Amino acid sequence: MIEEHATIEAEQAVLGSILYDNQLMDMCWLTANHFSKAAHKVIFSGFEALNLKELPIDPVTLAKELGDKLQQTGGIGYLAELVNGIATTANFEFYERILNDARKLREARTKVNQFVNAPSTEGIEELAKSLDEIVDTRPIDDEMTDRESMMNIYDSLFEKRGDISGVPTGITDLDRMTSGLQDDDLIIVAGRPSMGKTAFALNIAKSSAADDVVVDLFSLEMPKTKIQQRLLSAIGNIDAGKWRNPERFMNAGDVESVIKGMGIYEQWSLAIHDRPSQTIASMRATIRKSIKKHPDKKHLAIIDYLSFIKITGKYERRDLAIGAVTGGLKQLARRYHLPIILLAQLSRGVESRQDKRPMLSDLRESGNIEQDADLILFLYRDDYYNRESDKQNIVEIIMGKQRNGPVGTVEAAFIKEYAKFVNIDRKAVAAHAQQARPNVDD
Numbered sequence: 001m002i003e004e005h006a007t008i009e010a011e012q013a014v015l016g017s018i019l020y021d022n023q024l025m026d027m028c029w030l031t032a033n034h035f036s037k038a039a040h041k042v043i044f045s046g047f048e049a050l051n052l053k054e055l056p057i058d059p060v061t062l063a064k065e066l067g068d069k070l071q072q073t074g075g076i077g078y079l080a081e082l083v084n085g086i087a088t089t090a091n092f093e094f095y096e097r098i099l100n101d102a103r104k105l106r107e108a109r110t111k112v113n114q115f116v117n118a119p120s121t122e123g124i125e126e127l128a129k130s131l132d133e134i135v136d137t138r139p140i141d142d143e144m145t146d147r148e149s150m151m152n153i154y155d156s157l158f159e160k161r162g163d164i165s166g167v168p169t170g171i172t173d174l175d176r177m178t179s180g181l182q183d184d185d186l187i188i189v190a191g192r193p194s195m196g197k198t199a200f201a202l203n204i205a206k207s208s209a210a211d212d213v214v215v216d217l218f219s220l221e222m223p224k225t226k227i228q229q230r231l232l233s234a235i236g237n238i239d240a241g242k243w244r245n246p247e248r249f250m251n252a253g254d255v256e257s258v259i260k261g262m263g264i265y266e267q268w269s270l271a272i273h274d275r276p277s278q279t280i281a282s283m284r285a286t287i288r289k290s291i292k293k294h295p296d297k298k299h300l301a302i303i304d305y306l307s308f309i310k311i312t313g314k315y316e317r318r319d320l321a322i323g324a325v326t327g328g329l330k331q332l333a334r335r336y337h338l339p340i341i342l343l344a345q346l347s348r349g350v351e352s353r354q355d356k357r358p359m360l361s362d363l364r365e366s367g368n369i370e371q372d373a374d375l376i377l378f379l380y381r382d383d384y385y386n387r388e389s390d391k392q393n394i395v396e397i398i399m400g401k402q403r404n405g406p407v408g409t410v411e412a413a414f415i416k417e418y419a420k421f422v423n424i425d426r427k428a429v430a431a432h433a434q435q436a437r438p439n440v441d442d
Contacts, residue, residue, distance in 0.1 A: 032044045111134070186372055
């Protein structure tokens with residue numbers, strides 16, 4: 001823990017360095033709130049005022065700027081002591097970080113004391129959220145400069161990425177249109193019940209994990225065992241219905257496939273988090289821990305699904321609460337540079353239309369979701385609504401929005417028995433269509 005005396009000395013070093021070299025003020029990202037001593041807050045506020053007026057910062061100009069407040073600082077004598085105490089300004093950035101860490105501790109102590117004085121169940125979540133935000137705060141000087149950003153763009157021109165630059169979904173046509181799921185993006189996967197949303201998300205998790213991506217899957221509705229059974233069904237082509245009574249329904253071949261599937265699963269960096277009622281703060285802590293454990297790998301987070309995320313705080317309307325969730329997840333994706341997939345339900349309005357293919361307006365509280373999302377994928381099965389459909393076991397993946405690319409529709413085959421999405425064999429589909437076409441000569 002930072003000692004109070006050391007913090008005061010660091011504050012004096014920052015103030016003295018700026019008095020010694022005014023140019024440091026232009027580079028300084030601190031605010032008056034970073035200082036613990038009241039006199040130092042007043043002095044730094046004076047620095048900010050002088051810098052804004054483009055005036056030199058020295059004991060004389062500061063005395064004039066502060067006026068009657070000068071006595072609160074210890075007077076001209078104290079300002080002179082600050083300057084005389086500086087041997088070098090080379091450690092200025094180090095002193096800034098000491099002040100930033102000390103401010104975090106003060107804020108954390110205040111939040112904890114507030115909770116201790118008025119404890120409540122709801123207050124636990126608020127405290128956890130506040131502490132997590134304090135820990136997650138980055139100093140402004142951690143931001144990339146314009147030149148550094150430009151150099152990264154230049155370097156990317158020569159970076160060999162192959163056809164897929166992001167996280168693969170396992171659906172070739174979808175990856176072709178998106179180049180994979182991109183870092184910093186919030187991806188919404190939405191559909192009506194029975195469209196295969198969870199199966200689709202698990203398909204992406206399986207394909208990504210097989211490609212050495214670290215996957216954190218937050219299953220807020222379904223327990224971990226059920227998710228693992230679905231994954232094993234997809235890996236080993238095992239009828240998912242047999243899990244109801246494996247000893248009775250599974251044959252020797254199924255058991256062998258399960259064992260092989262477990263071996264494959266064990267090689268993946270895929271973690272299933274099935275604790276219900278998770279908050280943005282708790283998921284952020286999990287993701288941060290995962291990235292710290294695997295710092296050199298690509299990461300993906302999947303959340304199943306939006307309605308089960310616990311909302312902290314009070315909001316006048318449901319759409320504002322949803323906006324806080326999607327906005328928080330978007331910031332989380334940007335903060336940790338990973339794609340986040342969020343599953344969402346569509347409104348019943350879809351059922352009242354002749355054409356039941358989803359649109360952006362079908363998203364519940366669609367305004368906030370549409371605004372925060374970088375990629376919105378709708379799942380639609382025509383055979384669910386029309387038993388005579390010529391698209392049996394075909395799922396349309398409709399891109400309702402892609403912030404940095406084209407929109408359109410791709411198709412994938414959905415094998416319901418295995419809860420599995422696979423790429424469509426175009427030649428087989430064409431042959432099937434030819435056989436189904438009526439003979440015009442008859």
